[in-house]
Amino acid sequence: MIQPRAPLGALQYRDRYVTPRSCFPSGNVGFREHSASVRRIAGIVLAVLLVGGVVAAVVAGRDTGDKGTATKTVRAVIGSEKAEFFADPDVVKALAAKGYTVKAETSGSWAMEGLDLKGYDLAFPSSQAPADELAAKYKARQPLPVPFYSPLVVVAHRGAAEVLADNGLAVLDKNRGTLRMAAYLEAAERDRTWQQLKGAEKYGELTGTLYIASTDPESSNSGALYLAAASYVAAGGKVAASDADVDRTAPLMRKLVSVQGAQQSSTDAAFRDFVSGAGNPLVLVYESQVASLLGAGQSVDDLAVLYPDTTANSDHTVVPLTENGRSLGELLSTDPELRELAVRHGFRPQGATAEFTKATAAHAEYLNQKLTGIRQAPVPTSEVLHAMARRARG
Structure with missing residues (x-):
């Protein structure tokens, strides 16, 4: 069972009654009594007018189909990277205008399969594979709404990115670059250290x-997608489709994971650690997290963003468990205001690139807006990806 927690994004109102302090001049009693009488009459008249106005407003709302007040409460389990989106007051307001209040709880995308989702309206994992698992389990009607997506990127400190570039592992252009996945995987297979890379001695943290x-591939979507892309490159451009395919790349996948020790369960925590200056100099996150941070006017000292030349997209997919869940998923996909708000949070809306390109124009030095030169690795089935994650974790 999901542990109860304060819902994210729920719209709440609190009535506040304020009694004004009265100040009357001291004088003869007759004047004060007359003034009090006038005030009582005026108060009664005002109350009648207010009641009439409220009734008129309610009737008008019914007559015009006003949806200014949310009428449907939708319970959702979402990936942690979407928590800020649903908690955004502008998103809450936009959803309320369409008749929805969303009460969201977070979970690792792959961990959702083990939850009891009875009483929930939708699950919103971060990619197609766990969504397909959930859709099969709960017999969700196809097609599943996919409101937006985000590619995986590697955030790096500038010094680390420069060392990678100087050693042929990356191509860097100011604050944005491309990670050469084949070269990186070869270095990982040989257990190369930072000290073996020329120029690393200038940076004390590169040891x-x-x-x-990356995140735990058995519970987190980004960690699993990392293995999907890495295994695809390691296999010479072949997507794993059997136990034999998993066996061929298992030793390398094991190295990619075991060297990390304890892994985070969500990209949200990993990205926050990086921004705070803690942790590893190279961290796999969603592009949306970087775009959202930059769009909010925040900055990270010496930030560089590396796009793996072969990566995997995180297709944020809604698994409707009720009709209200499906309606909300479709609304997120089609409503212009909600699409614009998704872009504000760094996501790329499905079916269009102009929205994202325009919104992130000020941060093009960090973001590969059109994903030029980036290849998408096909993602194995959920069954194969689960097997790959288990082998990688040992």
Whole structure:
């Protein structure tokens, strides 16, 4: 069972009654009594007018189909990377205008399969594979709404990115670059350390084994997608489709994971650690997290964003468990205001690139807006990806 927690994004109102302090001049009693009488009459008249106005407003709302007040409460389990989106007051307001209040709880995308979702209206994992698992389990009607997506990227400190570029592992252009996945995987297979890379001695934090910090692939979507992309490159451009395919790349996948030690269960925590200056100099996150941070006017000292030349998209997919859940998923996909708000939070709406390109124009030095030169790796079935994650975790 999901542990109860304060819902994210729920719209709440609190009535506040204020009694004004009265100040009357001292004088003869007759004047004060007359004034009090006048005030009582005026108060009665005002109350009648107010009641009439409220009744008129309610009737008008019914007559015009006013949806200014949310009428449907939708319970959702979402990936943690979407928590800020649903908690955004503008998103709450936009949903309320369409008749919805969303009460959201967070979970790792792959961990959703083990939850009891009875009483929930939708699950909103971060990619197609766990969504397909949930859809099969709960017999959700196809097609599943996919409101937006985000590619995986590697955030790096500028010094680390420069060292990778100087050693042929990346191509860097100011604060944005491309990670050469084949070269990186070869370095990982050989257990290369930062000290073996020329130029690393200039940066005290660049020590130990070279690796990209990722999330737990058995519970987190981004960690699983990282293995999907890495195995695809390691297999020479072949997507894993059987136990034999998993076996061929298992030793390398194991190295990518075991070198990290304890892994975070969500990209939200991993990204916050990076922004605070803690943790590894290379961290796998969603592009949406970087775009959202930059769009909010925040900055990270010496930030560089590396797009793996072969990566995997995180297709944020709604699994409707009720008709209200499906209606909300479709609304997120089609409503212009909600699409615009999704872009504000760094997501790329499905079916269009102009919205994202325009909204992130000020941050093009960090973001590969059109994903130029980036190849998408096909993602194995959920069954194969689960097997790959288990083998990688040992």
